Amino acid sequence: MVWSRQVAHDPSALLILVLVVAAFVAGFVDAIAGGGGLITLPVLLGAGLPAHLALGTNKGQSIFGSGSAALAFARRGALDLRRALVTFPLAIAGAFLGAQLVHALSPATLRPVVLVLLPVAAATLLVRRPDRTGVPRPSPARALVYSALLALVVGAYDGFFGPGTGTFFIIGFVVLLHEPLVAATADAKVANFGSNIAAVTVFALHGHVVWRLALPMAGAQFTGAWVGAHVAIRGGDRLVRRMVLLVVLGLCAKLAWDGFRTS
Secondary structure (H helix, E strand, O other): OOHHHHHHHOOOOOHHHHHHHHHHHHHHHHHHHHEEEEEEEEHHHHOOOOOOHHHHHHHHHHHHHHHHHHHHHOOOOOOOOOHHHHHHHHHHHHHHHHHOOOOOHHHHHHHHHHHHHHHHHHHHHHHHHOOOOOOOOOOOOHHHHHHHHHHHHHHHHHHHHHOOEEEEEHHHHHHHHHOHHHHHHHHHHHHHHHHHHHHHHHHHHOOOOHHHHHHHHHHHHHHHHHHHHHHHHHHHHHHHHHHHHHHHHHHHHHHHHHHHHOO
């Protein structure tokens, strides 16, 4: 506990450097495929922060990454602004709802469910390739309904449990709306930005964000996500697909390891 207080109130220059580098890499990866928390959260925990402060600080800096990526995709014309007006507020509402569920249920109950859903989602991504011609897409009205439901459900998941939220958003937009992966990633960033706003608000109100660490990381997250979004647009669907599959494998490994340690 003494070490965690030292980290929170008087971080060393070396620790700040490590966190900034981790945040840049996380922002880059998260902008393309989601899962940036796989990089930053273990580093924050390894620095000695207790779990609640590590989770809050991670959200406090990652919101800048999702916001930066969403802005970069919008500037490149890859974002569906009409859809964003629906998914952004509903993701916020869903995340607040999910945060309230924490008081009634244990988030750990979702771990085995997610361990099943993630590989299934990844397999679906491999089979259903939206970049192929002739794939039917839902009507604009139905697409908005699907987008709204996805934002609400995955947003609630983010507020309640969290791991893989950005990846679930991407896969959801691909499977439900038959979007190309770059477009799905762009839409996912807006929804994820919304759910992150709700999460940061909850953590900050409880005093669980160490801003001395979160703010330097935020600048690196913003830059890494900006670069990652442009790389995703240039690299196209093939790059995004590979990155999503790698992130899914990493998430499954992390969740399985967490379950093994607590069993």
